Amino acid sequence: MDVSVIPKKTRHLIPTPHLQQTAYWGRLKKQQGRQARAFDLMVKPKERAENGQTESMHSYPRGGSRDMLVVLRSLGTDSCMAYVPFGPELLPDEERRGCWLENLSEELRTQLPENCVFIRYDLPWQSPWADEPDRYTEDNQWMGAPKVRVQEMRMNFDTEHWNLRKAPTDLLPPDTVLVDVASDRDRILARMKPKTRYNIRLSAKKGVTVRDAGMEGLAAWYDLYCQTARRHNMSLNDMDYFASVFQVKNRQCQSPASVHLLMAEAEGKPLAGIILAISGSRATYLYGASSSDHKNRMASYAVQWEAISRARKAGCREYDLFGVSPYPDPEHPMYGLYRFKTGFGGWMLHRQGCWDYPLDEAAYDVYRASEMAGSGFIMG
Numbered sequence: 001m002d003v004s005v006i007p008k009k010t011r012h013l014i015p016t017p018h019l020q021q022t023a024y025w026g027r028l029k030k031q032q033g034r035q036a037r038a039f040d041l042m043v044k045p046k047e048r049a050e051n052g053q054t055e056s057m058h059s060y061p062r063g064g065s066r067d068m069l070v071v072l073r074s075l076g077t078d079s080c081m082a083y084v085p086f087g088p089e090l091l092p093d094e095e096r097r098g099c100w101l102e103n104l105s106e107e108l109r110t111q112l113p114e115n116c117v118f119i120r121y122d123l124p125w126q127s128p129w130a131d132e133p134d135r136y137t138e139d140n141q142w143m144g145a146p147k148v149r150v151q152e153m154r155m156n157f158d159t160e161h162w163n164l165r166k167a168p169t170d171l172l173p174p175d176t177v178l179v180d181v182a183s184d185r186d187r188i189l190a191r192m193k194p195k196t197r198y199n200i201r202l203s204a205k206k207g208v209t210v211r212d213a214g215m216e217g218l219a220a221w222y223d224l225y226c227q228t229a230r231r232h233n234m235s236l237n238d239m240d241y242f243a244s245v246f247q248v249k250n251r252q253c254q255s256p257a258s259v260h261l262l263m264a265e266a267e268g269k270p271l272a273g274i275i276l277a278i279s280g281s282r283a284t285y286l287y288g289a290s291s292s293d294h295k296n297r298m299a300s301y302a303v304q305w306e307a308i309s310r311a312r313k314a315g316c317r318e319y320d321l322f323g324v325s326p327y328p329d330p331e332h333p334m335y336g337l338y339r340f341k342t343g344f345g346g347w348m349l350h351r352q353g354c355w356d357y358p359l360d361e362a363a364y365d366v367y368r369a370s371e372m373a374g375s376g377f378i379m380g
Helices: 023-031 094-109 148-156 185-190 194-205 215-232 239-247 299-313 335-342 361-371
Strands: 002-008 035-044 067-074 080-085 116-126 175-180 209-212 258-266 269-279 282-290 318-320 347-358
Touching: 002 094, 023 035, 023 067, 023 239, 094 116, 094 148, 094 347, 116 361, 185 299, 194 299, 209 299, 215 239, 215 258, 215 269, 215 282, 239 258, 239 269, 258 299, 269 299, 282 299, 299 318, 347 361
Parallel strands: 080 116, 282 318
Antiparallel strands: 002 035, 035 067, 067 080, 116 347, 175 318, 175 347, 209 258, 258 269, 269 282
8 A cells, every 4th residue: 555645734634533633732732832744644555556546544444534643842952753642543454554654654754854763653543452352361351462572573564664663652641441421421320330420429419519710720720730740759740831731722723622621629629620622522631630638528520520521511422531551450550540530431442552663773772762761651
């Protein structure tokens, strides 16, 4: 299959439930000081190549968006990487995924700066290992993907250059919980674990209310965020980083997003808050924070229930709780999030995570070695 990438304006990115592939996200990254580029994808399948026929990507098997957002991120004084957050969305047949990414990368190479060291795809596709019965325990818990060398063998099978590498770091969380919000409220509640339902109702009994605080509530939310970061030994972003999420203008773009700051309060005191984004048929929980006090009021449950309710009213089909451990391992740093988020009755999605395609092998090896010394999600 031959692939062509055709530059376009980021405002012309088509609507998608993947927030990180929208015109909104492109504008947000530009506002945060990065370059964002958009491309239409065109494919010439092997059976049509001889006749010179080309078709847009949306007609390719199994569907997916026919365009792609790429964010250029600096690696230092004179080099950069091309990052594709939750893209490309197109899902080829499994045995062609590696070849498809190789062909796409070689075509994209000509559209990128000469100092671009590598392309990193943060793939939204479900991991093929999630469909393997022998990757599950007797109680149906996924054990995760196999060793990296096995993953790379599968991804590079039948490629020409054998050049796709599993990245040392996943920039966006590959494992998440998706809640079906297309049902009525009673069915959504019925799918939750009993303790989660109980805590939602308990928060109401204890006087917790939730409102859309807007950007005016950002300072109060940021204080909760600092408390949360200290409790969990997290690195801090400054408040301007979060303010930029609300400052993006949706005018004259084909794939806007609406962003809300939901704040749970009791007796006028902020207790928990989340930043919720809605794009197409999906709502996404982007950032969250909670007070170190009054944990017995269960404010975090109240604010998530409000997010689910708003997603449903907005016509969304699913709510992405955005990041958990891949399985219930108490030693995993995201195990607490797994316990909390799976209580809302969703289903687990195990994405393939980040994959790199080096354009400058020597420079990539140097960068990869430095990156392996650290880890964590960077949010696109």
